[in-house]
Amino acid sequence: MLFVSHTAHLGGAEIVLQRFLRRVKGFEYLILIPAGPFSESLAAAGVPYLLSRSLGNLHRDANVLWPFAFVYRFVLAQFELLYWLRCLRPSVVQCNNYVSVVYTLLPALLLRTPIVWHMHDFVRPNRATRWLLRSMSTPVSKIIAVSDAVRGSLLDLGIPPDKVVTVYNAADPPAQREASGPEARKFEAFASAFDLVLGVMGTISHLKGIHEILEALRLLVSEHGCNAGVMVAGQAATSTDRHYLQELQELVVRHGLEQRVRFLGQIADTDAFYRHLDALVHYPVKPDSLPTVILEAIQSGCPVVAARIGGVPECLGEGRWGELVAPHDPRALARTLATGTRKRLGPDELAAFRRRFSHEAKEARHLEIYRGILH
DSSP states (O other): OEEEOOOOSOOHHHHHHHHHHHHOOSSOOEEEEESSHHHHHHHHHTOOEEEESSOOOOOTTTOTTHHHHHHHHHHHHHHHHHHHHHHHOOSOEEESSHHHHHHHHHHHHHTTOOEEEEEOSOOOSSHHHHHHHHHHHTTOSEEEESSHHHHHHHHTTTOOGGGEEEOOOOOOOOOOOOTTOHHHHHHHHHHTTOSEEEEEESOOOGGGTHHHHHHHHHHHHHTTOOOEEEEEEOOOOSHHHHHHHHHHHHHHHHTTOTTTEEEEESOSOHHHHHHTOSEEEEOOSSOOSSOHHHHHHHHHTOOEEEESOTTHHHHTGGGTSSEEEOTTOHHHHHHHHHHTOOOOOOHHHHHHHHHHTOHHHHHHHHHHHHHHHHO
C-alpha cells in the first residue's frame, strides 16, 4: 500500500491516518508526504514514510499566486508519483483527501494502479469543486467516507452508491503523561475555581463555533447563575485562524470573562485535560464529518455536549453517548449545560461505543475493501 497526502501540517485527517497505520498489522505500507509537522510526527511515532519534493500546502489564504504554485507542483508531482509507483509497485494507492487524488490520479491510471480515496470532509458547495469531485470519482475504485453524513453528501453529487462506503475512524485513547505533570497542574489550578468546567479542543477556527460557546458561557453566568469556566486547547494554524483567535480574545474582554476563559494553545497531555472537565463542548457552525475530539473524549470517559450537525450525531449514537443540541443556538446550549444532566457512560454503553469505533473494525473493513478491489 502507498498512502499519499499532500499536506505538511498535522490536522485531524493526518492524525487519524497516523494513528491507524501505527497499529496496522494486515498489510505493509509507506506514506508519501511533504516535509513538515506531519512527517516529524510520523518519524516520532515510528511510521515509515517517503518525503515528497513536489507535494505541499498552497496557503491560499496568504498567497494570491497560489494557482501558479499549484500548476508548478502538479507538473512536478506527475513525474514524482510515476517514479514512486514504478519503483514500489503498490497493490493499491490510497489518497488521504481529494486534493491528493488530483495529484495522484493520472500517474495511477497510466500504471493501472487502483486508487482508493479517503474522504474526511464535506463537499464545498461551489460548483467547480462539486464538478471536480464528481469527475474524479469515475476512475477511482472506491471512496471511503468517514461517516454516513459524508457519504450522503457524496451521493448527492450523483456518485453511485456502490462506490462509496462508510468506515468509521477508531476512537484511540488520549495521550497520557505524568499524573502530576506541569500541564495537569495547570488544568487543576484553573478547574478548582469553578463548579462547572467546560473544554474545547481542536484547531482554533471560525468553523468550530468557539464564539458561540463563549456566548453560551456568558449566558450560563448571567442568566443561569452558574460558576462556569472554559479551557480552550488548540492552535490557530493560519493567518485567518489567528485573526479569529484575536477576535475571540476581544470577545472575552468585552463580556468580562477574562477570569473564566483560558486559551491554552497546543497541549500534549490530553488525558489530563479531559479528566479535569465536566463536559467537552463541540459546537461547529458548519457540518463536521466525524470529529476526532469527540471520539477521544468519550473514549476517555469525558461527557460530551455537541451540536446536532453533520456526522456529530453518529459519534454520539444519536444521543446515546452524549447530549445533542440544535446548532447556531447559544441560548439552547447554555440551557443544556445548566441542567446538569451530563453523565459519564456506564460499562455497557462505553463497550458499545468502543465496538463501533474500534481499530480492529476499521482495519478489517479496509482489508475487505482492498481485497474486493484486487479480486
